Amino acid sequence: MSIQQRAISIASGLGFGVVLLGGGVLFAALPNAPAAAEMSNYSVTKVEAPRLLKVSALHLEPAGMGTFYFTIAVPASYGKSIEAIRISQIPGGDRIIDLEANESKVVIGPRVTRNSEAIPLSAIGGPEDETGALTLAFAQPVVPGTTFTVAVEAERNPTSGGIYQFGVTVYPVGESTTGHYIGTGRVTFNSD
Template identity: 35%
Template sequence: MMSLITKFLVPTVKRARLLSTTFYLLGFMGVLPALAVRFPDGRVAFDRPPKLLDVNTPYPDVSVTDTTYFFTVQVPANAGEPLQRIVLTQQPAQETILFLPEATQAYVGSRRNRLGLGEVNFDSQAQTLSVNFNPPVPPGTRLTLAVSPERNPFYDGVYLFGVTAFPVGEKSQGQYIGTGRLQFYRGGNGGLN
């Protein structure tokens, strides 16, 4: 009986250990594909959510028209799902910034490499701008979302925007990926007085 255990069980255990170590190392090195998080109720979430890398505007003076705010987002290679939608929500401030949905653009690298957009909506009551990508943005992409306000706020100060990313899916679970901060100045030179 002992020889049967030694003959069959020991090699099987060694193979199982070797196999589990191999899968662990492959996963650690990023060779295995990432899978999205799927909840029992059908909701889908990113395995690794996108990251908000930067927010800026070239014209930070109050009341400037014809300007753009740039939100740079990295969708990690191991996100598990493509990026379907980004929602920007202005946090309470002295003034609500009104966006022009039809002027919204997204691109990879330079503005020549535009991403396709689906529906883009601005809700002034909820202070949200919702941007859908069509087609969805694949994992491993660094994108810039360019949004245009009617004008910069009249009041100087800091304006904050919560950024939430949604993966593909009818029941996608949004994940908060950061707060964008824009500072507006009174004085005509972007605060360089």
């Protein structure tokens, strides 16, 4: 490809007209192309999606009582408040872990402590299907720039050790039918 052909290709991609003059190339702005000063007013905003930071369990002994913790960050750049969360077990362990929906607690912050600020729940649903999924709706949406933790009691831990996986979906305000899948968390239980 000659220098002139490359110049024509580059110029047309940038919205310039090209005129060939005696072996040289002359660029001319096209009437509908934005001027350089206009283009400098455009900016790109990076929007980060909510993300699952951590999934853990308080007790990892087989068949014991268990509490599961799901920590979620809603970045300030996301721009949408979260009104609900759905947690479902991904098949693969020896059984579905029965999560006690009515024993759920949601707090602001990366961990549950005695002094944690609770997020009131307006509705609790579950277990809903063969995955033992449960859905928690917040009385007041969780605003962008917040990290929160969901604590869910289990009827009992699995009877044998192994890796158990949970999928987490958040529902932004006004998008309650679709939701955004934010990740899979794994909990490894000890063997007998």
